[in-house]
Amino acid sequence: MTEAVLRLEGVTKRFGTVVAADSVDIEIGREFFSLLGPSGSGKTTMLRIIAGLEVPDLGNVRIEGRDVTRQPPYRRGVGMVFQDFLLFPHKTVAENIVFPLRMQGVPPAGRAEALGWITDLVHLKGLEGRFPHQLSGGQKQRVALARGLVSRPKLLLLDEPLANLDRELRKEMEVEIRRFQLELKIPFVYVTHNQEEALTMSDRMAIMRDGRILQVGGKLDLYHHPDLAFVAGFLGAPNVFEGKVTGLADGLAIIDWQGYPLQARAKGGLAVGQRAVCFVKSEKIELFAGTGQGRVDGVLRDAIFKGQYADYLVHLAGAREVTVSGPPRAELFAPGRPVSLSWSAEDGDAFPAGG
């Protein structure tokens, strides 16, 4: 991260008894930054505070070093892509896109030039004269992006822009949106509840819950080194084992699960005798045909071929089923066959249970 373009300092916002933002501190530079959290965690509120549509009860918002906390939205020079697009229904595609420029007093020649440039970038050539109700969902999305980017804002805020698109279109747009950010070098603040989107596009991301930022960092860092059980459970659909801590050494914990001593990194002040949850990502587990010493035994229920890899569904003791992802191996495409699993201690994360 280079110099901070956006800085939130202790931002707090309450709606009645709901704390939608709870002393949030974030610094965002010229990067693709995602706010990832479940519905109701306060992501939209955060964007609205940054845009100036909501005034925080406490704390400050700084854009390019200037305190804009009390500035109205129309003086902030940020762009935004709204969840439901919010295109102006009475304006054509072209009028929608150049709206920010018109508000800035850019003369018609400048607006026409910018329109040509941005419709090229987002692939909207030929649709300039249409009205929003004459566009497909994907095209509306592109118009919303074009309108957000056309004035080269200090910051682009995106509120779940892909939530209303079908899966195929979403995949395509993820790549596109990332490309716009890299080409224009404008900081993007991208809000989503979809971890896949965040992991695909972001440089860094923050995990939110109940108005609080739980962990901020590079996406690989967050994925591989979660600090909290919530973060570990939210990213990468991991397998979960719960049991009692029987030993602690060198930052590793031994957890008794169905008689097996599972190993994992001990986090969150784990103590011997405490109950713990252990998260292991499916691609970190190694699968062996047949049983084996020091491994967890199970029975292969099914193998799902995905092309480059396969998902193996394994039935373990205690009616527990886990998913193991790995290279497709012919000998493992045999439902009902006994298998065993293991992972290296550094690939598991153990946290106090109920935290």
Next chain:
Amino acid sequence: MRGTFSIQVQLLALLYLFLYAPIAYVIYVSFQKDSVWPFPPDFTLEHYADLLHLRDFHAALVNSLTIGIGTGLLSALLATIAAIGVLRYASRWRGLVAAAYLAPLFIAHLLIGIASLMFNKQLLGLPGNIGSAILANTTYATAFAFLVVLAQLAKHDWRLDEAAMVFGAPPLRAFWSVTLPLIWPSVLGAVIVSFLLAFNNLEVTFYQVGARPTLPTLAWGELRHGVSEELYALASLINAAIFLFLGALYVLLRTGALRLDYRD
């Protein structure tokens, strides 16, 4: 039996007969020589010619139009502002505020007329004139206009205005370039409704204009000498103007020259 109409069609026909038969009769009589027993028909245009020569007709028409247009614009403006305020600012008192705007609907027009006359004259020392007639008519017309505007404005998506503000539009600019283009049909509706109310009003206007004639006060004055033929012509003309206006609006909407909304 062949050619019977369904009960719905018959009821509909009865309803229209109930609504329009008196008006149709007035129009018919306005073209008849004998207005007392106009059968068999004996067509003439002389009542219309008489109307044009009727003393004060021109002044009355101008005064009525002035009061109608003034009240129409003022009421629609106030009603739009009121509706936006009631819808946009969440408050415990919202219901009460809305009810207060509607209260004039429950006051007899005669009372509004007398009350505003006394208020203007005794308290403010103002003489009655066309201006005060506009203001007096605006008191109740705003209530009707408020209902008209509120109905459509309740469906307006205010997040569009927020979007406009994020993209650099100060509040008035956002209203002008986003809100108004989307809500103008209801504002126009409010203008039309309050225009018609004030244009046709007798009870309120009567106490304000004094000796200045308007079409309704003129008709009222003429009535003292019995129903004269010119009144049939006058009523027919006013009806024709209104139907022409609504018809033109309908054609503009059907041909797409005017659009009421932009939903897909």
